[in-house]
Amino acid sequence: MQAKTLTCPVCKAHLNGTNRCSGCGADLSRVLVVAAQAALLREQAREALGRRRYGVASDLSARAQFLHHTPMGQKLLDMARILAATRVEPLADMPAT
Numbered sequence: 001m002q003a004k005t006l007t008c009p010v011c012k013a014h015l016n017g018t019n020r021c022s023g024c025g026a027d028l029s030r031v032l033v034v035a036a037q038a039a040l041l042r043e044q045a046r047e048a049l050g051r052r053r054y055g056v057a058s059d060l061s062a063r064a065q066f067l068h069h070t071p072m073g074q075k076l077l078d079m080a081r082i083l084a085a086t087r088v089e090p091l092a093d094m095p096a097t
Ligand SMILES: [Zn+2]
Pocket: 008, 009, 010, 011, 012, 013, 021, 022, 023, 024, 025, 026
């Protein structure tokens, strides 16, 4: 999980992976569940990219960003959207010269 990139939605303290904020004491269990769901969606999006299912990868990474926006997640979404729009084939499939 990306606990070190998460901040408390109440006081903005960086989370240390526990269910309780060390700064304000807020219960963060739902925040951590949503972040884990976003991470799973990104993993599925990367797998979809590997299978060249660019539209699926774009949808999955967009859902992940909706749940938990991260800079790296945005890069994944941008790449999936570009590949879905242009249908670019991976370089590995290009004939060797
Ligand atoms: Zn807090």
